[in-house]
Amino acid sequence: VNLLEGVKKGDPLSVSRAITAAENGTPEGRTLLDAIAPLVGRALRVGFTGPPGVGKSTTIDALVQVIRSKGERVGVIAVDPTSPFTGGALLGDRIRMGKSTEDAGVFMRSMATRGTTGGLSRATQDAADLLDASGAARILIETVGVGQSEVEIARAADLTIVILSPESGDGIQAMKSGILEIADVVLINKADRTGADKLEHDLRGAFDLRPSRRQADIPILHSEAFRGKGIPELLAGVDAAVAARKENGEFDRRRRENMVRRLRSLAEYMIERDLWAEDGAGGKLVTLAEEVLNHARTSYQAAELLVREALKTR
């Protein structure tokens, strides 16, 4: 099977295999990523983050249905910091929705922690690129907004939605954790519960204390994702924000900024990979340690040698 052709045609099995190859860092994965590069950049990437259990997956599921009703193809990436399928709602609704599981216009993928968190971020961006090349018009990325690295993954999108709920002091927690700093849109989900208006009021108050123009512009929307309420309005809010950003140049500026961060971390990953490769500098590590102990070299000289070795291997 030609994986590249399959990805380009949007064949789900090919996309799935391609993401796995990229995730595992195989040569085939790398070749594919280079080959699809000219097709990347068309899809809108939206990051969703927020405290555990606020309804991120439910919101995404509901949003997927609204997007599908407009006929657009959509890709979903759920970044799970612990295990592939604990998210519950995403998988649960997928089974419940029945038909939409077979809907070739929806592609869902869960990314599990593998190796370093930098690796997770890289794998997520690669998966988004593959979905982009496969013809998805929108790519929705869910991360739990607890660890800094997960928040970073959500921020690497074109637009970041922070979801809160009126329950269990989410708002206060969010204000303290700094997660609101990355919000382009705030969604107060579980608006059926008491306290949604108070939360909005508190958020406005917090935004007003830091009256940068950006903060004042952040829309605060309400939803009851489990019954689809407020979700068409969320999509409209996203589209309005994107249109405004394209108009004022913010959209392109953000893409450049994200790419700078992505290249920086990719270069760091490559150096580290090459540094510890068995056939490269990594193989000299024990010998060099011995030499330092025997005063044949200083530790700095030995480390310099390792770095030079790593940089010339590939």
Ligand SMILES: Nc1nc2c(ncn2[C@@H]2O[C@H](COP(=O)(O)OP(=O)(O)OP(=O)(O)O)[C@@H](O)[C@H]2O)c(=O)[nH]1
């Ligand atoms: N009352 C109420 N419950 C909701 C609403 N939206 C989602 N839920 C419920 O909240 C629970 C958590 O929903 P999820 O969508 O799994 O939340 P999540 O943020 O993706 O959770 P994690 O991925 O585990 O962090 C589920 O039982 C949902 O049915 C809502 O608008 N109102």
Ligand SMILES: [Mg+2]
């Ligand atoms: Mg979830």
